[in-house]
Amino acid sequence: MVEIFQKLYEMTALSNIIADPSFIVMYLIAFLLLYLGIVKHYEPLLLIPIGFGVLIANFPGGDMGVLQAAEDGTIVKDGVAYNIWEMSLPAIAHDLGLMNFLYYMLIKTGFLPPVIFMGVGALTDFGPMLRNLRLAIFGAAAQFGIFLVLICAVLMGFTLKEAASLGIIGGADGPTAIFTTIKLAPHLLGPIAIAAYSYMALVPVIIPLVVKLTCSKKELMINMKDQDKKFPAKNEIKNMRVIKIIFPIAVTTIVAIFVPTAVSLIGMLMFGNLLKEIGSDTSRLFDTISNSIMNTATVFLGLCVGATMTAQAFLNWTTIGIIIGGFLAFALSITAGISMVKIMNLFVKKKINPLIGATGLSAVPMASRVCNEIATKYDPKNHVLNYCMSSNISGVIGSAVAAGVLIKFLS
Amino acid sequence: MENVMGDALQLLVVGMLTVFMILLIVIFLGKGLIALVNKFAPAEQVPQKKVAAMGGGVSVVDAQTKAIIAAAVSQLTGGKGQVKKIEKV
Structure with missing residues (x-):
């Protein structure tokens, strides 16, 4: 009888969980992510699939955790070595489990992030950026945090590839961070994705904090509409629809010539946007990529990223370094954007509210909404949303270009 | 390094x-x-927006809405208030 119970006990996951309590820590992390997504509504579309992915990946014997392959493609499971590059997809599913099949087919190939970018493009309106083109330059300044944190991470002991993957969190763009990490340091995918999305969810906390530390009340009260009235734009846009159709085609061509490695992200972003701007002729395609395809991609991306966070891969000092470095990257990117506005204001008559620099990182449109709230707190008539959207959208292009540079030089 | x-x-x-x-x-x-x-x-x-107005200009506020607004004003002011103009702000 005792023997039967002993066998039953060994059959369940309980024996392994009691033998290795690190699994319990992972369950707590999974519950925390689920709580943040469900109760606090922090990026629920991503944190819920990621949280559930973490949960199911950490049941011993469940075979749902992603096994990271070494540089030469070797994976060791239960003492047996496999070469992932020589295995067929059905063999991966059979020998390594469903989640490894999904991960190596959809994530490791770099398939899902560009697909999500296509959906993001379909939901993006370049109108505010085209109306305030000069503000788009702050989308470049805000990428400074990426490269500065890269240097800090190297000093902390990360390899150059790992440091680049950590720095890209400062771009505040989830798919870009995931895409770069897959290419440069796939073993860090879980913590980097978590840090990127967590800090994006914390934009309403991080931006006001940095703004409070770096901007004066007088600067925050600069009214952009008053400035526009004092110094009106020279070129009024007479046909926005035509410009919006030509713009994605032209940007893709230019970026493809200068930074070909960024085309998979920028190209898909602009393709999605083009389908939106064409209108009724492509409305069915627009509907598909902005709903069905994007939602499907988000589900699998979230689950697979969560499944990479096994106890062995996640519970180490590297993860803590990533969490600290990610915050630093975010804060430095915001500070760099604000600093560039301040420097520019020294030389131009038409003053710019520093909040427009703070939105130079991606996180569209939450960063713009947060900055608009800050501006209206100081002056209820000072709505800066449209101006912020200009640098916010250019930040998406900027971070994708930065990712392209990192991949080109390091992969 | x-x-x-x-x-x-x-x-x-x-x-x-x-x-x-x-x-x-x-x-x-x-x-x-x-x-x-x-x-x-x-x-x-760009299609021109119609301006809602009552008493002067073209009115796009239908009679039922006018009646509801007038009744609400009358109720709040104890019958002393009158609606002269409805404007979209």
């Missing part, structure tokens, strides 16, 4: 220069596009 730091600094310079260059190109490209489209494409036809 020195080599790695050198590479990291090089990435900082090259990366930031590339990002600035690409976004400057995007800005000038956008400005060029606006100038070209303004010159060659016909101006967009």
Whole structure:
């Protein structure tokens, strides 16, 4: 009888969980992510699939955790070595489990992030950026945090590839961070994705904090509409629809010539946007990529990223370094954007509210909404949303270009 | 370590220069596009918005809405108030 119970006990996951309590820590992390997504509504579309992915990946014997392959493609499971590059997809599913099949087919190939970018493009309106083109330059300044944190991470002991993957969190763009990490340091995918999305969810906390530390009340009260009235734009846009159709085609061509490695992200972003701007002729395609395809991609991306966070891969000092470095990257990117506005204001008559620099990182449109709230707190008539959207959208292009540079030089 | 730091600094310079260059190109490209489209494409036809008004001008507020607003004003002012104009703000 005792023997039967002993066998039953060994059959369940309980024996392994009691033998290795690190699994319990992972369950707590999974519950925390689920709580943040469900109760606090922090990026629920991503944190819920990621949280559930973490949960199911950490049941011993469940075979749902992603096994990271070494540089030469070797994976060791239960003492047996496999070469992932020589295995067929059905063999991966059979020998390594469903989640490894999904991960190596959809994530490791770099398939899902560009697909999500296509959906993001379909939901993006370049109108505010085209109306305030000069503000788009702050989308470049805000990428400074990426490269500065890269240097800090190297000093902390990360390899150059790992440091680049950590720095890209400062771009505040989830798919870009995931895409770069897959290419440069796939073993860090879980913590980097978590840090990127967590800090994006914390934009309403991080931006006001940095703004409070770096901007004066007088600067925050600069009214952009008053400035526009004092110094009106020279070129009024007479046909926005035509410009919006030509713009994605032209940007893709230019970026493809200068930074070909960024085309998979920028190209898909602009393709999605083009389908939106064409209108009724492509409305069915627009509907598909902005709903069905994007939602499907988000589900699998979230689950697979969560499944990479096994106890062995996640519970180490590297993860803590990533969490600290990610915050630093975010804060430095915001500070760099604000600093560039301040420097520019020294030389131009038409003053710019520093909040427009703070939105130079991606996180569209939450960063713009947060900055608009800050501006209206100081002056209820000072709505800066449209101006912020200009640098916010250019930040998406900027971070994708930065990712392209990192991949080109390091992969 | 020195080599790695050198590479990291090089990435900082090259990366930031590339990002600035690409976004400057995007800005000038956008400005060029606006100038070209303004010159060659016909101006967009924007449908004019109707102004809701009551007592003067064209009214687009239907009778039922007018009656509801008038009843609410009457109720709040004890019959002393009158609706002269309804404007969308």
